[in-house]
Amino acid sequence: MSAGPVGSARILERGYRSYDGPRTGVRGAMVSLTRHSVQRVLGLKRTFWNKILPFGAIFLAYVPAIVFVGAAVFLKDRFANRGLDVSEIIPSYGVYYQYVWAAIFVFGAFAAPEVLCTDRRTGMLGLYLASPLRRDTYLIAKGAAVGLVLGLVTLGPPLLMLVARTIAGVGPDGLTGFVSILWRVVVGGVIVATLLAAVSLAIASTTSRRAAASAAFILVTIGSWVITEALISAGASANLFVADLLFLPLELVGRLFGELPGQILPSAATVPTANLIVAYLLITVALLAFVRFRYQRIRVTR
Secondary structure: OEEOOOOOEEOOOOOOOOOOOOOOHHHHHHHHHHHHHHHHHHOOOOOOHHHHHHHHHHHHHHHHHHHHHHHHHHOHHHHHHOOOOHHHHOOOHHHHHHHHHHHHHHHHHHHHHHHHHHHHHHOHHHHHHOOOOOHHHHHHHHHHHHHHHHHHHHOHHHHHHHHHHHHOOOOOOHHHHHHHHHHHHHHHHHHHHHHHHHHHHHHHOOOOOHHHHHHHHHHHHHHHHHHHHHHHHOOOOHHHHHHOOOOHHHHHHHHHOOOOOOOOOHHHOOOOHHHHHHHHHHHHHHHHHHHHHHHHOOOOOO
């Protein structure tokens, strides 16, 4: 369009031009949605106030690891001169999660509601499903985003702990020992992140209100711990511990690193590890199946 005298215009070209850029298909749409969801949870490209909660939780999760790394670096020689072992002030990998459990819990409470509830409330779900995405691929992308965000606080700090113990000379010996601990750190982070993500996603799939979903997550997880502990204290079987959504993953991670059973909660001391693994898998699969069931029946306008 070219500007002429005031009040007049000329159309120089008419016609339709198709998109001639790269077409990434379903995979590209999933990657884009995952990236956007991670950015939303972390408050990136949003106001400062949207960044306070996620980055505050990340900071709290890494502070103990940073402190222990500093202790390993700066106090190792001082402890050695006094005949002390610096490893005494550095917790084991399984125990470390107790130091940062509050930060992990905060992430679990708001991550999935932030990426699922918002789309349904604003109508974005219909727009996403009008793209190459389908309900299953949409959920996979969203689940990956929640898992990645939780991985920041379930995987990153233990990796720093691995560095701290290695620097202090109390870590694994040799490449083989380092790898044997590294895979446990990775698996442990995945164990914690996966169950919390499954619980958060399942609850967020039932409401479009983020605050309600976050509050329900807190009530369900803490409630499962209170109820199971009360029943076990009243004489019920200790195997009821497998229904404790709050401490089940921590107990599994502790045993993965060779901690004594029941170090997290004494009520879990007599529960066989096989029972914990089976219960963990069944609960996680059931929760994820519930999320898919919910989204297969949600009506959207495209």
